[in-house]
Amino acid sequence: MGRHFLQIPGPTNVPDRVLRAIARPTIDHRGPAFAELARELLDRLKPVFGTRHDVVVYPSSGTGAWEAALVNTLSPGERVLAFETGHFSTLWCEMAARLGLVVDLVPGDWRHGADPAAITDLLSADHAAVMVVHNETSTGVRSRIPEIRDAMDATGHPALLLVDTISSLASMEYRHDEWGVDVTVGCSQKGLMLPPGIGFNAVGPKALAHRGRLPRSYWDWDPIIAANRQGFFPYTPPTNLLYGLREALIMLEEEGLPQVFARHERHAEATRRAVRAWGLEVLCADEREHSSSLTALLMPDGHDADAARSLILERYDMSLGTGLGRLAGRVFRIGHLGHFNDLMLAGTLGGVEMGLLAAGVPIKEGGVRAALAYLEETG
Amino acid sequence: MGRHFLQIPGPTNVPDRVLRAIARPTIDHRGPAFAELARELLDRLKPVFGTRHDVVVYPSSGTGAWEAALVNTLSPGERVLAFETGHFSTLWCEMAARLGLVVDLVPGDWRHGADPAAITDLLSADHAAVMVVHNETSTGVRSRIPEIRDAMDATGHPALLLVDTISSLASMEYRHDEWGVDVTVGCSQKGLMLPPGIGFNAVGPKALAHRGRLPRSYWDWDPIIAANRQGFFPYTPPTNLLYGLREALIMLEEEGLPQVFARHERHAEATRRAVRAWGLEVLCADEREHSSSLTALLMPDGHDADAARSLILERYDMSLGTGLGRLAGRVFRIGHLGHFNDLMLAGTLGGVEMGLLAAGVPIKEGGVRAALAYLEETG
Amino acid sequence: MGRHFLQIPGPTNVPDRVLRAIARPTIDHRGPAFAELARELLDRLKPVFGTRHDVVVYPSSGTGAWEAALVNTLSPGERVLAFETGHFSTLWCEMAARLGLVVDLVPGDWRHGADPAAITDLLSADHAAVMVVHNETSTGVRSRIPEIRDAMDATGHPALLLVDTISSLASMEYRHDEWGVDVTVGCSQKGLMLPPGIGFNAVGPKALAHRGRLPRSYWDWDPIIAANRQGFFPYTPPTNLLYGLREALIMLEEEGLPQVFARHERHAEATRRAVRAWGLEVLCADEREHSSSLTALLMPDGHDADAARSLILERYDMSLGTGLGRLAGRVFRIGHLGHFNDLMLAGTLGGVEMGLLAAGVPIKEGGVRAALAYLEETG
Amino acid sequence: MGRHFLQIPGPTNVPDRVLRAIARPTIDHRGPAFAELARELLDRLKPVFGTRHDVVVYPSSGTGAWEAALVNTLSPGERVLAFETGHFSTLWCEMAARLGLVVDLVPGDWRHGADPAAITDLLSADHAAVMVVHNETSTGVRSRIPEIRDAMDATGHPALLLVDTISSLASMEYRHDEWGVDVTVGCSQKGLMLPPGIGFNAVGPKALAHRGRLPRSYWDWDPIIAANRQGFFPYTPPTNLLYGLREALIMLEEEGLPQVFARHERHAEATRRAVRAWGLEVLCADEREHSSSLTALLMPDGHDADAARSLILERYDMSLGTGLGRLAGRVFRIGHLGHFNDLMLAGTLGGVEMGLLAAGVPIKEGGVRAALAYLEETG
Structure with missing residues (x-):
């Protein structure tokens, strides 16, 4: 449901x-x-x-x-x-x-x-x-x-x-x-x-x-x-x-293309703040080069990204992107593009936070809160 | 969007x-x-x-x-x-x-x-x-x-x-x-x-x-x-x-009717945990009588529920229920019934948390986190 | 199909x-x-x-x-x-x-x-x-x-x-x-x-x-x-x-309301021409009082309107209106109103003509032709 | 409409x-x-x-x-x-x-x-x-x-x-x-x-x-x-x-594939009977080679197929296929395939019969009747 x-x-x-x-x-x-x-x-x-x-x-x-x-x-x-x-x-x-x-x-x-x-x-x-x-x-x-x-x-x-x-x-x-x-x-x-x-x-x-x-x-x-x-x-x-x-x-x-682009940038920044608050690392290594449409997260060593993705799909009915090619198992990708808004992002990040915890990945709990704080400040 | x-x-x-x-x-x-x-x-x-x-x-x-x-x-x-x-x-x-x-x-x-x-x-x-x-x-x-x-x-x-x-x-x-x-x-x-x-x-x-x-x-x-x-x-x-x-x-x-009822109960309990973590009061005064389909929140004195609702509608594109009759202005109602799931609830509570903060209502920030913790434990 | x-x-x-x-x-x-x-x-x-x-x-x-x-x-x-x-x-x-x-x-x-x-x-x-x-x-x-x-x-x-x-x-x-x-x-x-x-x-x-x-x-x-x-x-x-x-x-x-009304009148007249060409009688007995939205046909004695309707439904996948109350079995009704046009009427009357023949009702064959002639003249 | x-x-x-x-x-x-x-x-x-x-x-x-x-x-x-x-x-x-x-x-x-x-x-x-x-x-x-x-x-x-x-x-x-x-x-x-x-x-x-x-x-x-x-x-x-x-x-x-094929064959034969009753010629010249899904009609000399098609589109809201390549202007094509049934064919042929008459093409009027007769016999 x-x-x-x-x-x-x-x-x-x-x-x-x-x-x-x-x-x-x-x-x-x-x-x-x-x-x-x-x-x-x-x-x-x-x-x-x-x-x-x-x-x-x-x-x-x-x-x-x-x-x-x-x-x-x-x-x-x-x-x-x-x-x-x-x-x-x-x-x-x-x-x-x-x-x-x-x-x-x-x-x-x-x-x-x-x-x-x-x-x-x-x-x-x-x-x-x-x-x-x-x-x-x-x-x-x-x-x-x-x-x-x-x-x-x-x-x-x-x-x-x-x-x-x-x-x-x-x-x-x-x-x-x-x-x-x-x-x-x-x-x-x-x-x-x-x-x-x-x-x-x-x-x-x-x-x-x-x-x-x-x-x-x-x-x-x-x-x-x-x-x-x-x-x-x-x-x-x-x-x-x-x-x-x-x-x-x-x-x-x-909506207006400039507004569309700004919306994507804002959601991407909120997502990165969540990732960092969880104590995890964003795959993109250059601040000038962050994507606005998706964020790839590096899993801590010893934790399988696809196991977490499967759990999130089964338990929270959310599809996330798998790690492809040489990144298989090491990253998963969050899409935050297209027909998307603040509350859909809140739900998305809520699902990731719960899913990582449920999968036993050692994260800090404040990710969603960090994203909400940014969204609220910039709303 | x-x-x-x-x-x-x-x-x-x-x-x-x-x-x-x-x-x-x-x-x-x-x-x-x-x-x-x-x-x-x-x-x-x-x-x-x-x-x-x-x-x-x-x-x-x-x-x-x-x-x-x-x-x-x-x-x-x-x-x-x-x-x-x-x-x-x-x-x-x-x-x-x-x-x-x-x-x-x-x-x-x-x-x-x-x-x-x-x-x-x-x-x-x-x-x-x-x-x-x-x-x-x-x-x-x-x-x-x-x-x-x-x-x-x-x-x-x-x-x-x-x-x-x-x-x-x-x-x-x-x-x-x-x-x-x-x-x-x-x-x-x-x-x-x-x-x-x-x-x-x-x-x-x-x-x-x-x-x-x-x-x-x-x-x-x-x-x-x-x-x-x-x-x-x-x-x-x-x-x-x-x-x-x-x-x-x-x-x-x-889904099965027993599962449907259990889902609603769980979402209602998660919502009440959010409300309490925000430091707010649920209108229902008897633990035996909580609704599973909606939760009415009492606003702190001096804060208008409809002002917060309007802000949430405008800024986060979420419709909440107004206070009716003698409750006008004093409560708003969150519907968590029907075609609904954990991530929709995370989005909903995220919107309420951001909205109350944006409206200047004095709440503590941990509501969404409290709900996620409960959802994760019971998922 | x-x-x-x-x-x-x-x-x-x-x-x-x-x-x-x-x-x-x-x-x-x-x-x-x-x-x-x-x-x-x-x-x-x-x-x-x-x-x-x-x-x-x-x-x-x-x-x-x-x-x-x-x-x-x-x-x-x-x-x-x-x-x-x-x-x-x-x-x-x-x-x-x-x-x-x-x-x-x-x-x-x-x-x-x-x-x-x-x-x-x-x-x-x-x-x-x-x-x-x-x-x-x-x-x-x-x-x-x-x-x-x-x-x-x-x-x-x-x-x-x-x-x-x-x-x-x-x-x-x-x-x-x-x-x-x-x-x-x-x-x-x-x-x-x-x-x-x-x-x-x-x-x-x-x-x-x-x-x-x-x-x-x-x-x-x-x-x-x-x-x-x-x-x-x-x-x-x-x-x-x-x-x-x-x-x-x-x-x-x-479309414009006057055009809507004229369309219905024209389809009703075409339908009546078909009925008469089949040698059948329209139920409405006063020329001033014909409906533009439906036409009721009187069946010849000894022929059951509902038997013909059932055959038409089964064989040609068209629903026609039954005779109601004292008219049960004696008339059926053709609706030619709403979202309707000339070719839908041609199909409808084609179905009635085939259905009446298939049901053994003694009709002349020229009904559809008479309707088409009128539609073509007035198109 | x-x-x-x-x-x-x-x-x-x-x-x-x-x-x-x-x-x-x-x-x-x-x-x-x-x-x-x-x-x-x-x-x-x-x-x-x-x-x-x-x-x-x-x-x-x-x-x-x-x-x-x-x-x-x-x-x-x-x-x-x-x-x-x-x-x-x-x-x-x-x-x-x-x-x-x-x-x-x-x-x-x-x-x-x-x-x-x-x-x-x-x-x-x-x-x-x-x-x-x-x-x-x-x-x-x-x-x-x-x-x-x-x-x-x-x-x-x-x-x-x-x-x-x-x-x-x-x-x-x-x-x-x-x-x-x-x-x-x-x-x-x-x-x-x-x-x-x-x-x-x-x-x-x-x-x-x-x-x-x-x-x-x-x-x-x-x-x-x-x-x-x-x-x-x-x-x-x-x-x-x-x-x-x-x-x-x-x-x-x-429906069953054999029934699907038989339906198409029957509609194609009914269409050819209409064409012949109009006194027109089917383009396909070999009885063994008729298509079941479409029929191309040859226009009488001096009559433009596209003029008739345009009139039919404008007046009867039906799209027919144009003559392609060397057949441009000389034929038009009737599609009678896919999601199609007897009454849709009756409407289609009704539209062609009216359209050809309205376009001044010298045809005999009995095409639709010939098709209906065949459909009724074989229904």
Whole structure:
């Protein structure tokens, strides 16, 4: 009984307003009502990416949008420079390799973001693109994209900048145009508060002009952008998810993007205060790089993160994110993004506090109180 | 953003499973599919009331079910004995008077339940019925129905026992048959986790046999009970709310009524521990009479309960119950009933703790912690 | 598979837009968001009744609104003049009698509306009210309310005029104020395209001023009208059905009431053309009195209407209205009201044509064609 | 007002049961509840494809599933033999060419299915695969897959057989295993009665064993099939559409697949009878090859199909399929698949009959009658 707390870093709690929108009857995707919906949507999407240019919408997971970014811009055998910030940056690189690209990986400790200085040191003439994950969902660490861009610009290098905003989009400040990003990868089930099933590419003019030769059909931007001009798609679009997307965009506009970002920052700070009051450690090691959408907690030695997660799921009906890859068993992740507010955070942290105690993890009890104090001061 | 916390003592948070059930297309209320629905429903309702006899379902609010209990059993000018346990018992008496009955009211201080001893002292030959509110929604005080019945039985008096279970039904233990209740009044929007719009009368055999002469048509039990035997109603029933009722009854069966009651008791105790840790007072003055479905808090002198409630609504998006009648401004009420769980309670109490601090009410900070400790120990 | 055709004369096919509105989470009925909803609703309701005065909204079936009209205006033992136009007018009279009123019934043949001339002949000094059903749901016959009013006015008699618009409201032209009606009775599940569960009384100033002495509490207009001024109700209102009501009223405004009425008239005429082309007879015997919301068909002698209805339900998944009271087995009723359009009518009449043929009823085949021809000409 | 008739050959009318399922809250795609859902789904999918082997589920449109079939099985520069049966077969070939394959296209007149004799004549040693569209959505012509397979077997050629069942799946008989298909391509928004957003590959053992070398990552079967064994996906699956898929599969099981196929055949025959009675021509020129899910009508010379379609959309609120590619303006297509029944077909054909008359197309009037007669005889 009672509502499940879905506090993984995505999919996030879908607002019932959005769920009801998704339940509208499907319509003819070649008719005038659809065209109106599509045009409205495509316009409303742009501010979320901070772009005046095209945003391409795919019926796909975020993984599909990763692939789209690569196959549209790169050619077989080209080199890319990428940063190991965690599990998802690693997966993206593995995808690039499978598609026939050569990946130069800047190694990382999974507790820091991409290092702008590495650009200066490592970006070489034959790199066609730089791949960065803005907010690494496996670690809760944010990379400083503007500094990466500055470092690239300082080299005068023409490489494209490809950025994954899977778990930061619509939760953390992001400016595709202003920050000089060429392709931004996003998806529906995180800050956009939708079920999974939509992937995005925001496409800057340089990326659109410099197309690679990797084979592509489904992911090809050109026919989509061309059809979008008339309000249509070259394939059957995921109409019902688009209904939800429109509703979610309206909700974000109603709150205001700056307010949305501030809300996420405040909840993230409250969560970190709870973690510290429990005497535990946040995985992110650089104060400049905390994620606003999720927090990864390091478990004390000898305590299994997944055992605690399972207990919390069973006893308190809350889903938390598991430790991925090399972090398995050592961290768990609290998602505090999307359709979320102070009392949902109070419930979430209450569940973590009770769960850690019940699992025998040696914590101090004041975590929730510390978070409430911060929330109350800043409310 | 985020979900509203609807923590008034009803309407309660409707499970989305129930909301989806309510959104099913309406069907012919005279057709075979409806008859199947109705028969299933009427069977599933009985255990919730603790009865093997008929439960009459009205398209009405709970107030309508109050009226039905009176006009079916009583005659113009008859006397009834009633207990002033709070605002709603008072309203029920006013209704009785408006319908032409004479009400002898046992006065009360709104901090105690109905006093069984008063039955012995005051029940006289010309009382046709005793009216008691099982769980007074305005105060969070539970009356001890079995002791009332025992006191009535001890007098050998044939008066009917009419009991309001508006805010206890499906949240607190209740046994219409075993406790010797003649008419039980209930409604949909509290422990049954439905929107408002359905009223109930559980009708014992003695009540069915001794019918009053107050004029009645809409509320008359007889044509309803007769039509129900075939799975129909003499009027157009509220089909979509009945869909929801079926779903809610299935959910209660899945959890098990004893577990449902235990959950409510546990959340009520956790709430009282929070209140005491804040240094505040629970309105209910008798340990035997605490409500499991709501808790009323007395505000310290000089602090306005409604000012705190407004701040909590505005800042934390949580609705709490206002002080009613003579308690206006002096108490607010926390609903912890229906579709509710530990983390929702943690969020609720977090909101109250922050709100009281923000409103400048002098409390100690440990309320949420005290509740979490109790929840964790008993989880 | 495929959608059920719910072609009884109510409940009608609820638009999915309305069903989704009903599935919104329930809110605090004493909070500011509710007050806004209620005020908007109550304003939007008035044009549907053709009134500038109050419309009282009950959590009830239409039957409840019948009772409300009587107990608010009449006193025990008073006489009322009523017209036997069919099954529902008869039921309303039975209710009046059970409530202690004396009913003078003008007999009818169930094929004609109320006869204005009878007013002149039969309205006597001790009649406190005239009760008329505007659109008799059991027969598909419309009574001419303005002519009834004229006849009453011609006598100079002060009797109140109480009109049932259960199956005409929001489907057929109706003007509470202009036609001089004192109390209009309505409900949700017909032209208003909602599930059952709401009853209405539109209350004219004369009715409000001349209150009867029948006992009343739940149905009493005064506390409701008083609370409505602030956007509230003296009881817990059926919030989720009110969400649906708002949505339905918006839909009616979008189409425009004159267009709504014209649509119903056109579908009714198309249906009658089908009936005649089949060689069958419409029950309504006066061309001036055809209902726009339903059509009752007389079966040829020796053919059972309910057998045909059952076959149509089983084979074609369409619900039609049964013959009620003295018309049982002799007629069935086609509802063509509410959320309905040309192609739904084509499907409905297709089902009737196939069903009658399959049931061995001797009809000519051109009914659907005749309806399509009319629809096409007038589209 | 009234329901829109969505009679394009997909997306089809989504049952409200499925829409409500889709509106359930999203859950953790790595948790135990999801694993249970996924395992159930993947089992229930198999009979729909007529396979005991794996069905791979993609968050994609049907186009994506086309691409998946190609990139998993073929290598750059390989030759495939394909049949020009209409617009969609052409698009699939264009995709193959863009992905670096060499397509030998057997030309067609868009009025016949793939010719099995062409296999014998044209299949040569260097063909790696044969691509056939089972039911060409642009023409309403069904290709005879078993005869194609027989012709391939007769040559002893090891080429893979790739079949598109986009608009036949769950509407027309199809047997992946028995017919010897190697890869079957499907999607959600046609016979499966879901919104768009899911693509399928049913993968036979030979296809799984003989993998091509086209670059692939998102579409790669192997990690998906491996993760599916545990009830998970290597990417975030489209959870809410999967809820709908489960519900749709349950509905298909309730009706029974043989009954589903028979229903579609019967509606298709009724539609053809209407077309002929109107004096018009069905596009499909071979009696053995009629589609059960859609019917394409040839317009008389001098009459524009799109003008009639627009009129029908505007006046009767029904969407019909446009003529695609070389058929633009010359045909329109009636979808009669998915969540559909006799009365919906009566409404659909009524709308076409009225629309053609209103558009001034010279037809005879008896189309609807001819369809009703057939439906009634065979009901």
